[in-house]
Amino acid sequence: MPSFVPDLPVLLAFAVATVVIALTPGPDMALQLSRTVNYGRPHGLFCMAGAMTGIVVHTTLVALGISVLIVAAPTLFLALKIAGALYLLYLAYQAIVHGGGLKIAARAKRTPTLYESYASGIGINLLNPKVVLFFVTFLPQFVERSDANASGKLFFLGGEFILISIPFGILTVLAAEQVARLLTRTKWVQKALNWSFAGVFTTFAGVILTAQARH
DSSP states (O other): TTTSSHHHHHHHHHHHHHHHHHSSSOOOHHHHHHHHHOHHHHHHHHHHHHHHHHHHHHHHHHHHHHHHHHHHHHHHHHHHHHHHHHHHHHHHHHHHHHHOOOSSSHHHOOOOOOHHHHHHHHHHHHHHHHHHHHHHHGGGGOOTTTTHHHHHHHHHHHHHHHHHHHHHHHHHHHHHHHHHHHHSSSSHHHHHHHHHHHHHHHHHEEEHHHOOOOO
C-alpha cells in the first residue's frame, strides 16, 4: 500500500464521519436544493461540483498549514465569518427581491449560467467558517503529526471525503427536483418557497457568525 494511504481502520472511521456530515443540513445543501428547485437539475449538480471544489481548496490549505493560521488569527477569522454571513444574506436577498427562489416566479429576471451556479457553490463553501473549523480540527485527528507522509494522507482523506459526499449530493439534487415538480404548481407556493429559502440562508448566516475558533 502506498505510503500516502492511511490504514484501513482510519479510512473506515473517516468514512463513517463523512457520511454523518454529508447528511447534516448546512449552507451547501441549502444552496443545492435552492438551485435545483429554482433552475433545474443541472444547476443543482453544478452547485454541488462547486462545493466539492471548495473541499479540494480546504484540504490543500490544511495540508499546507494555512488554514491553521487563519483560525489562529482572530482578525482573519472574523473577516471570514463576516464575508460568509454577508454572502448568505445576499443569497437571501436574491431569493426575495430578484426572484432567486424559482425561475417561474414573476419577478425572476433571468436564469443564471451553469458557471454561475458552480461559482456559487465554491463561494458558499469557501466562506463557511464551519467547514474551515471542521478541516482544521477534525481532519488532522486522523493523521499523526509525526508521520512523514502526513500531507499525503490529508490529501487522500480529502479525496475520500469528496468521493463519499458526491453520491449524497446527487441524491439531494434528484430528490429536490422531484419535490419541485409537486410544489411549484401554484404562485403562493412559489412565494412561500422563496421566503423559506431566504429564511434558511439568513439562519445559516447567524450560525456562521457564532462560529468560534478553537485554540
